[in-house]
Amino acid sequence: MDNHNNRHPQPGMQTPHQVALADSDTCFKAEPEISVLVAMERAGQQLIPVGCRGGGCGKCRIRILQGDYFSKRMSRAWVSPEQEAGGTVLACRVYARGDLLIKPDPPEIAVSCHAADQPDQQNNKR
Amino acid sequence: MKKGVMRPGHIQLRVLDMEEALGHYRDLLGLIEVDRDDQGRVYLKGWTEVDKFSVVLREADQPGMDFVGYKVLNSEVLAQLEQALKDYGQDVEQIPAGELKGCGRRVRFDSPTGHMFEIYAEKEQTGKWGVEQVNPEAWPRDLTGMRATRFDHCLLYGPNIEGTAKLFQDVLGFDIAEQVIDDEGKRPALFLTVSQKAHDVAFIECPEPGKLHHASFLLETWEDVLRAADLISMTDTSLDIGPTRHGLTHGKTIYFFDPSGNRSEVFCGGDYHYPDHEPVTWTTDQLGKAIFYHDRALNDRFLTVLT
Numbered sequence: 394m395d396n397h398n399n400r401h402p403q404p405g406m407q408t409p410h411q412v413a414l415a416d417s418d419t420c421f422k423a424e425p426e427i428s429v430l431v432a433m434e435r436a437g438q439q440l441i442p443v444g445c446r447g448g449g450c451g452k453c454r455i456r457i458l459q460g461d462y463f464s465k466r467m468s469r470a471w472v473s474p475e476q477e478a479g480g481t482v483l484a485c486r487v488y489a490r491g492d493l494l495i496k497p498d499p500p501e502i503a504v505s506c507h508a509a510d511q512p513d514q515q516n517n518k519r
Numbered sequence: 520m521k522k523g524v525m526r527p528g529h530i531q532l533r534v535l536d537m538e539e540a541l542g543h544y545r546d547l548l549g550l551i552e553v554d555r556d557d558q559g560r561v562y563l564k565g566w567t568e569v570d571k572f573s574v575v576l577r578e579a580d581q582p583g584m585d586f587v588g589y590k591v592l593n594s595e596v597l598a599q600l601e602q603a604l605k606d607y608g609q610d611v612e613q614i615p616a617g618e619l620k621g622c623g624r625r626v627r628f629d630s631p632t633g634h635m636f637e638i639y640a641e642k643e644q645t646g647k648w649g650v651e652q653v654n655p656e657a658w659p660r661d662l663t664g665m666r667a668t669r670f671d672h673c674l675l676y677g678p679n680i681e682g683t684a685k686l687f688q689d690v691l692g693f694d695i696a697e698q699v700i701d702d703e704g705k706r707p708a709l710f711l712t713v714s715q716k717a718h719d720v721a722f723i724e725c726p727e728p729g730k731l732h733h734a735s736f737l738l739e740t741w742e743d744v745l746r747a748a749d750l751i752s753m754t755d756t757s758l759d760i761g762p763t764r765h766g767l768t769h770g771k772t773i774y775f776f777d778p779s780g781n782r783s784e785v786f787c788g789g790d791y792h793y794p795d796h797e798p799v800t801w802t803t804d805q806l807g808k809a810i811f812y813h814d815r816a817l818n819d820r821f822l823t824v825l826t
Binding site: 443444445446447448449450452465466467468469470485502 | 757779
């Protein structure tokens with residue numbers, strides 16, 4: 394009963410790596426056995442949008458500009474094989490293998506309503 | 520008016536990794552694995568379901584829903600509805616008996632929202648899992664995880680939900696049980712039933728066709744929903760929101776994600792519907808309360824994260 398959300402198939406390496414954002418002085422630590430996205434959440438940061446955390450929705454798409462990483466299968470709806478070869482990945486499906494330099498690259502997701510558009514966000518919240 | 524469609528019968532979901540997916544649907548949700556086929560698909564069901572399977576998992580490189588199928592009364596009804604779908608102008612595809620193991624011939628059709636649906640009349644009936652057919656005990660003692668009782672419904676996102684809802688009403692005999700209406704009279708959300716349930720399928724308007732918001736599984740009690748929340752934490756499963764209650768349908772619920780990013784719901788309770796009931800209406804200025812009755816605030820992730 395483990396969906397492997399936070400585990401990595403090759404345990405053993407335990408050194409945390411630094412994940413830095415390009416054009417910014419923010420960074421966070423990423424243990425090699427948890428995904429870059431979950432590492433960011435655990436560091437209390439909101440640098441990459443969080444969606445499904447399972448490689449499906451595309452929200453957490455980033456480009457890895459520098460550094461070694463391991464990645465698991467992710468939805469082809471958001472990352473083509475060519476993009477993946479060029480370092481475009483979903484942060485929930487990549488695990489740092491060294492210090493990383495990344496840049497968020499969230500796709501345009503067409504939806505009809507956003508929470509921010511709702512009038513009751515101002516009027517009706519307790 | 521009823522046209523002989525009985526219930527949601529199966530949903531085929533695409534997953535990125537089958538073993539991880541089984542950790543979710545079998546071990547965490549507690550569905551029963553009943554079969555596998557030579558395409559590598561895995562068949563599961565909730566323990567109370569009498570038909571052989573209700574969930575089919577297929578490994579693919581893009582998560583989401585392949586199709587959802589509804590069971591009709593008998594093969595005469597299937598033939599009538601097949602003709603009615605053609606007359607209505609839908610593209611209809613024949614899927615031969617046995618393409619899904621234990622399932623009779625299926626009639627697959629497209630829809631304005633870009634989803635593929637099926638109707639079928641026959642599926643092998645293996646009975647409720649783990650209890651006798653005569654003098655059945657209350658529940659089987661060797662269930663795992665959340666002990667989900669059945670696949671209940673799905674919520675789908677796509678363009679022109681009015682078109683798909685009209686198809687379901689006019690051809691398949693579904694009713695609108697609940698609706699959301701905006702100040703111009705447009706309906707961005709429609710909940711349809713073919714039974715007494717508050718929803719057998721639901722639609723939300725979205726420009727992107729063919730999207731899955733969630734597949735939902737029924738639990739018995741609120742205590743079971745809280746226990747499901749404990750299991751989500753124990754297994755470090757990706758949580759979306761809950762436990763909470765919906766305004767729409769008034770179901771008590773929790774949302775979380777499978778390891779491929781498909782959203783799951785487990786829920787209990789909620790409203791009922793008879794054919795003479797007017798639809799229950801929520802207005803978009805109260806949408807926060809309609810969706811999350813306690814928080815009364817929407818979150819972007821719930822509205823926009825889809826597979």
